[in-house]
Amino acid sequence: MIKALTIGTVHLPNNLICAPMAGITDTVFRALARVGGCALCYTEMVSANGLTRGAYATARYLEHLPGDRPLGVQLFGAEPEMLADAAAIAVGRGADVIDVNMGCPVKKVVKAGAGAALLRSPRKVETILRNVRNAVPVPLTVKIRAGWTGDEINAMTIARIAQECGADAVTIHPRTAAQGFRGHADWDLIGRVKAHVDIPVIGNGDIHTPEDALRMMTRTGCDGVMIGRAALGRPWLFQKIIEYSTTEITTHDPTPAEREEAISRHLNMSMNWYGEKQGVVRFRKHLLWYTRGLRGGARFRQAILALTDAGHLLEEVHDFFHPPGQTSTQ
Numbered sequence: 001m002i003k004a005l006t007i008g009t010v011h012l013p014n015n016l017i018c019a020p021m022a023g024i025t026d027t028v029f030r031a032l033a034r035v036g037g038c039a040l041c042y043t044e045m046v047s048a049n050g051l052t053r054g055a056y057a058t059a060r061y062l063e064h065l066p067g068d069r070p071l072g073v074q075l076f077g078a079e080p081e082m083l084a085d086a087a088a089i090a091v092g093r094g095a096d097v098i099d100v101n102m103g104c105p106v107k108k109v110v111k112a113g114a115g116a117a118l119l120r121s122p123r124k125v126e127t128i129l130r131n132v133r134n135a136v137p138v139p140l141t142v143k144i145r146a147g148w149t150g151d152e153i154n155a156m157t158i159a160r161i162a163q164e165c166g167a168d169a170v171t172i173h174p175r176t177a178a179q180g181f182r183g184h185a186d187w188d189l190i191g192r193v194k195a196h197v198d199i200p201v202i203g204n205g206d207i208h209t210p211e212d213a214l215r216m217m218t219r220t221g222c223d224g225v226m227i228g229r230a231a232l233g234r235p236w237l238f239q240k241i242i243e244y245s246t247t248e249i250t251t252h253d254p255t256p257a258e259r260e261e262a263i264s265r266h267l268n269m270s271m272n273w274y275g276e277k278q279g280v281v282r283f284r285k286h287l288l289w290y291t292r293g294l295r296g297g298a299r300f301r302q303a304i305l306a307l308t309d310a311g312h313l314l315e316e317v318h319d320f321f322h323p324p325g326q327t328s329t330q
């Protein structure tokens with residue numbers, strides 16, 4: 001059921017949340033997700049080390065458009081005091097919610113003892129969360145995986161620790177760190193975590209369609225759902241979920257004209273935010289997702305890979321959706 005969700009002092013009109021995704025969930029992507037009705041968006045994971053050292057590139061992840069609220073800032077790190085300091089800096093720069101990453105399985109991150117590596121150290125989890133909790137007045141969330149490996153599934157224990165340390169919600173992506181993105185997300189574990197804690201539980205993993213989102217809520221009893229990969233090139237997915245939850249009718253996929261309009265809006269926002277050149281370069285990967293699975297998409301993607309001029313890019317997009325010589329029926 002789509003319903004309002006309260007995380008600490010932040011009241012959300014619905015329980016649809018956009019996942020933090022490195023290299024993707026910048027303020028432009030978040031703004032588009034919000035247009036579709038997504039109630040809470042997170043930045044990509046931000047290094048606590050970089051933020052506390054004042055690294056310019058790190059601080060840029062926190063920049064956001066005025067309407068990009070409530071804004072969740074996700075931090076990663078292994079040092080409790082550093083994470084607490086970084087959280088305070090993030091709140092000073094507009095974070096409405098602080099999230100601590102305890103799920104990232106990327107080698108560089110876990111080697112430093114951060115991300116999913118923390119799942120192996122419940123005591124450290126506790127120290128980190130108590131430090132961060134004391135450092136900021138805004139809601140605190142934690143994003144976890146099922147556990148380190150299939151033999152070390154401990155999401156329920158970690159979620160309970162999070163609750164005891166004052167976290168306001170926990171997000172669970174029920175794959176192990178060892179799994180990466182292989183296999184399936186074990187939705188039943190979301191249900192078990194939900195039954196184990198009193199704070200809101202946000203379910204995440206393998207939601208591809210509006211039906212999936214509603215199914216996860218019904219099957220697990222989770223309080224909200226977080227969507228990542230399925231929103232790539234489909235910022236309208238959040239809107240579709242809201243529509244489906246009231247009508248139970250899956251609305252049609254966007255027409256070519258609607259897709260072209262979405263693409264052009266995304267590109268324009270990207271150029272407004274980053275400047276023309278950077279805006280085009282950063283947008284190109286999104287264009288690959290917008291045309292994923294469409295007929296002729298592979299050829300089109302090859303053609304646009306090297307384009308740096310917005311006008312040329314939009315011409316290619318127009319020709320792709322309205323092939324010359326073909327009359328559009330849309």
Ligand SMILES: Cc1cc2nc3c(=O)[nH]c(=O)nc-3n(C[C@H](O)[C@H](O)[C@H](O)COP(=O)(O)O)c2cc1C
Binds near residue numbers: 022024173
């Ligand atoms: C490209 C990419 C980048 C990601 N970056 C982050 C990140 O910065 N922080 C994080 O907690 N999870 C990150 N994730 C994991 C997602 O937030 C999410 O947990 C995962 O994709 C499962 O959800 P999904 O099946 O809806 O995609 C990333 C995933 C992808 C595909």
